[in-house]
Structure formats: structure tokens, C-alpha cells
Amino acid sequence: MHTYATPYNIVRNLQPELPVYCFRPERVTASARWFVEKFPAQAFYAVKANPAPHVLDALWEGGVRSFDAASEKEIQLIHGRFPGARIAFLHPVKPRHAIKRAYENYGVRIFVTDTVAELNKILEATGHARDLTILVRIAVSCDGSALPLANKFGAGPEEAAEILRLARRHADEVGVSFHVGSQAMKPSAWAQAMADASRIIIDAGVTVDIVDVGGGFPAIYADTAPPEMDDYVAMVMRSFENMFVLENAELWCEPGRALAAEAESLLVRVDLAKGNTLYINDGSYGSLYDAVHERWEFPIRAIPGDGRKMGRMVEYTVYGPTCDSTDKLAETVWLPAGMTEGDYIEFGNIGAYGRAMATRFNGFGEAETLAVQDAPWPSLYGAASAEVVAFGSKATN
Numbered sequence: 521m522h523t524y525a526t527p528y529n530i531v532r533n534l535q536p537e538l539p540v541y542c543f544r545p546e547r548v549t550a551s552a553r554w555f556v557e558k559f560p561a562q563a564f565y566a567v568k569a570n571p572a573p574h575v576l577d578a579l580w581e582g583g584v585r586s587f588d589a590a591s592e593k594e595i596q597l598i599h600g601r602f603p604g605a606r607i608a609f610l611h612p613v614k615p616r617h618a619i620k621r622a623y624e625n626y627g628v629r630i631f632v633t634d635t636v637a638e639l640n641k642i643l644e645a646t647g648h649a650r651d652l653t654i655l656v657r658i659a660v661s662c663d664g665s666a667l668p669l670a671n672k673f674g675a676g677p678e679e680a681a682e683i684l685r686l687a688r689r690h691a692d693e694v695g696v697s698f699h700v701g702s703q704a705m706k707p708s709a710w711a712q713a714m715a716d717a718s719r720i721i722i723d724a725g726v727t728v729d730i731v732d733v734g735g736g737f738p739a740i741y742a743d744t745a746p747p748e749m750d751d752y753v754a755m756v757m758r759s760f761e762n763m764f765v766l767e768n769a770e771l772w773c774e775p776g777r778a779l780a781a782e783a784e785s786l787l788v789r790v791d792l793a794k795g796n797t798l799y800i801n802d803g804s805y806g807s808l809y810d811a812v813h814e815r816w817e818f819p820i821r822a823i824p825g826d827g828r829k830m831g832r833m834v835e836y837t838v839y840g841p842t843c844d845s846t847d848k849l850a851e852t853v854w855l856p857a858g859m860t861e862g863d864y865i866e867f868g869n870i871g872a873y874g875r876a877m878a879t880r881f882n883g884f885g886e887a888e889t890l891a892v893q894d895a896p897w898p899s900l901y902g903a904a905s906a907e908v909v910a911f912g913s914k915a916t917n
Contacts, residue, residue: 521574523891527787530890531823531864539802539887540787541875542866544894545578547782550901552582555775559753564588564608566735566776569872571597574889575783588735588774589628592618599626606630610697610774612657612673613638619645632657632697634675639683643690654691655732656683658698658720660713665701665736667814674698677716681724688726695730695772696721702777704736705746707755714759721764728765732772739781739869740898743817749778749900776872782899783871784889787823790863796836798859803840803847805881807874808867812840815850819868819897822855830856838865842882868897 524530527542555563564586565579571594586606589595592615598605608630609622622628623646633639634657646652659674675683680696687694696717700709710733721728733756738746760771786807792799804812811818824830834857840847855865878885895902 521889521891523893526892526894527785527864527866528823530787530892531825532827535825535862536787536789536888537801539789539806541572541807541887541889542785542787542892543574543889544783544785544892545574545581547895547899547901548575548578548780548871549582550899551779551782552579552584554749554901555773555779556583558750559773560757561733561771561773562586563779564606564610564732564772564774565779566590566774567594567598568876569776570780570783570874570876572875572889573601575780575871576601578783579779584779588776592621595622595626595628608632608653608655610655614641616641616645623649629653630655633683633687634658634673635679636683636686639686648690650690650692652691653693653695653730654687655695655697655730656680656687658696658717660698660700660716661709662699662701662704664704664706664709666703666705666816668701669699670701677720677723680720684721684724684726684728688724693729694726695728695732695770697732697734697772699734699774700736702736703738703746705738705744707747707752709736710752710756711759714756714763718763718765728769730770730772731760731763731765732774735774735776735778737773737775737778738900739777739872740900741817741869742819745898746900778900779872781869781872782897782901784874785897786867786870786874786887788865788867789825790859790861790865791841793860796834798836798838798855798865799841800838800865801841801884802887803842803849805842805844805847806840806878806885807870807887808840808849809877810870810873811867812846812848812850817851818870820853820855821866821868821896822859823864823866824856825860825862825864830858832857841884844882
């Protein structure tokens, strides 16, 4: 992968026609090392956040050795790239054939369930193996998260206790897991969830070997900054000490966004300016899905295609490249006046769920990946400059 000093150099030297993922490997390695060194929990990277090989390699370089896979394809990817990795199949609903192949072909021993039916499926598909680790996912509050995940998965208290009792009879290790929602902005969400999990364990009357506090750890975008990561760790560790679990119980977590968000930015080209309306070569069906459908506010900056000096800020409406009229950023964007065809916009901290959500609708979706060495975007893991513009906020470049 070719490396440039900054995206400005990419624009000046290449004038790229396709969107460009600007990869910053040191950001990924820094986030990985932070979790490995400062969070006393086994971190299972949520592969769904960004499965790009270069991102996975940077995580491995930073010390991540465990991975949360949600599909057989993700298991195959990790097993093929890192034969010594620890893989957990943590989707609560799995095809029977995928469970069987995960166990027999890829050495997966860790599975999650939130129903008795899924537990039985796991037991049957693995031939009632005695070396299984079964995590029971419980339903918890998602208060304070940008994307609540409470409705689709998670067992209620009574059912969770029943599953724990059944799992304890068959599995080598048993644990509880939960997810407080994506981009969780309140560390206290983990305290409440862990207290709920502890009550379920007591009701079940079983010993528990593992507490998996899931994902939801945030990243910095261009709206309200989350608390410091140290605050999340302190809350989790205090809550873990009060849980009704074995003294030697393990603590796990499943960071995805927190590890990958700062990995990449997205450099897009303006294909047409129609007054204060811009048409760019990526959008809601590409890596800007979250900017449209979830109203995510990414840090942005304009890069002139001809190197000219850019002036005062004005408000723009921005459309993506497809023929769908809904392919439009949810919020207006403040950018320099006079933006025109051949200028570029960089969306920062889009490494989580950016490329992972992109489709090929209308024949679009192709992109390049280049490495860069600058660090303009806010970081939870180190100092960075503040050269950003937030959607809907008037700022200077």
C-alpha cells in the first residue's frame, strides 16, 4: 500500500476519481495497545466493524489476539489470516451448519445464545462436545447509546437463568454477556447491566466463569465527545468486583467501533456543484451510510482540487452519486464558499462501519485505499489537531 504524507498530497498528485480510504495504521495500533495494556479484560475485536485485512493486521500488531465473529465468513477470514487467533462465534442466532463447521473446521469453541432453542442447536451441531464455552446473552438497558440494540437480542431474567442452568450441565465454561448499545455515552450503563447480570446469576444458582461486557465503547466524532476511556474502564472494574462470580472469573469485552473508528477517513470528490448543492462520489449506499441513516456527525475538511486558498464558510446540501433522491446527507454541511467540481471533502474517523456498510448499488461502491501519515482528527488515545468542521455547525477552516 502506497503511503502519502497527507490527503492533500493524494489530491495534488493523483486527483483520484474514486473515493479513497485514507488509512492511518498508527491510530489502529494505538487503540489496540490501549485496550491490551489499560483494560484488564480480554478484548475480542468485533470483526464486523471493519474487516479490511490492513486494519486487522494493525490490530494484530497492537496486540489484539481474540476476535468476535458474527458469521462463518468472518470466522474463515480470521482463521486464514491469523491461525493462532482465538475466535468467538458471538451472533445469538447461527445456522446449524455454520456452528458445525466453526467447531470442526476452524477450532471455534466459544458460542453465545439467548434462547434454549439456540443452546440445543449448539449442543447438537457440535455433537454435545464437552469443551464448549457458552455465553448467555441477557437483555439490558441501552439508555445513553446512540444506536440501541435492546430489541433484537437478549434473554429476559427468567429465561437467562434457565439457559445458564442448562448450559452449566453441558459446557466446560459458562458466562454471561450483554450489549449496552453502540456508541454508549454513559459509563454507568455498564454498572447497571453488570448489576442486572449478577442478579440473574444468583437466581440461576450456578457458578459463572466469564463476564463479557460486550461492545458499545465509543469513538470521537464531531458532535458531543464521549467521556475518557479511563472512565469506562474504572466503571467496569468497580462493577466487576461487586458481581456474584467466581474469584478467578475472566472479564471479556467486544470493542469494534472504539478500535476501528480512527483507522480510516474517506476522501470523496465533488462531481458537480449546483449553487450550494454538491454531488459527491460516495453516499448513503456507500461508506456514508451512518451520515445519512443514523445522522452521524463526522469531522470533515475541504481540500481544494487546484490548491487554491479557500475562504469563508457557507452551508451546503450534499447528495451521493446514485440515482436515488434519498441518497443525501441528513444534515447540511459547512464548507468553504465556492466549492466546485474537482474539489474534495474528507470525512474523518470513519473506520468503523464505513467500508463495512458500503454496497455496490447502481454500480458504485468501488474505492481505493492509501496510507497517510497525518493526524488531523480527534482521538481517544492521544493528542490530535482540531482541524475539523462539524455538520450543521459554523466553523472556520
